[in-house]
Amino acid sequence: MKLASVNAGRAEPMKIGARTDPGTFGENLTLSSFDAGPVRLGDGFCAALVEVTAPRIPCSVFATRMGEPGWVKRFADARRPGLYVRVLEPGEVAAGDPVERLGGGEGNPTVVELMDVWYDSEPDPELLERLLASPLAERARANVESKLARVAG
Numbered sequence: 001m002k003l004a005s006v007n008a009g010r011a012e013p014m015k016i017g018a019r020t021d022p023g024t025f026g027e028n029l030t031l032s033s034f035d036a037g038p039v040r041l042g043d044g045f046c047a048a049l050v051e052v053t054a055p056r057i058p059c060s061v062f063a064t065r066m067g068e069p070g071w072v073k074r075f076a077d078a079r080r081p082g083l084y085v086r087v088l089e090p091g092e093v094a095a096g097d098p099v100e101r102l103g104g105g106e107g108n109p110t111v112v113e114l115m116d117v118w119y120d121s122e123p124d125p126e127l128l129e130r131l132l133a134s135p136l137a138e139r140a141r142a143n144v145e146s147k148l149a150r151v152a153g
Contacts, residue, residue, distance in 0.1 A: 040106070040111070043102070045100065046102055049089035053135055062075075081111060108135075128147055129148070131144045
C-alpha cells in the first residue's frame with residue numbers, strides 16, 4: 001500500500017457521491033488501501049511508526065461540515081471509520097511513500113468493534129474489558145470505562 005496524500009488542511013462542505021478533496025474527513029494521512037483483514041487496535045503502520053488507538057467517530061460537527069441530512073447515520077452504517085493513531089516513532093512521510101502494515105494488534109478488538117460499541121446502548125461487558133486491555137485513545141477509553149460501569153453496575 002502507498003501513502004496517497006498528506007494533508008493538514010480543511011476542505012469545503014460536500015455532498016455524498018461528490019469527489020472528495022484531501023482533508024474532507026479531517027485526515028492527515030490517506031492510504032490508498034489496506035492489506036486484507038480488519039484493522040485492530042494496536043496495529044502498527046510504518047511510514048513514521050504509528051499505532052491505531054481508535055476509530056474516527058462521526059459527530060455533529062462533521063455532519064454540519066458535510067451539509068447532508070443523515071450524514072452521520074450513513075457514515076456509521078457503512079462501518080468504515082477512519083483511524084486515530086498515536087506516533088510511536090516520528091518520521092517524515094510524503095505522498096507515494098510505501099506504508100507497511102506491521103500488525104501488533106493480534107487478539108485485540110477491531111476498530112469497527114469499537115465503533116459499534118460507541119453506538120451500542122447495551123454492549124457486551126467482555127468486549128468492553130478486551131477493549132480496555134488494548135491501546136486506546138483517552139477519549140475512547142473514557143467512553144468504554146463509562147459503558148462498562150453502567151452495564152456491570
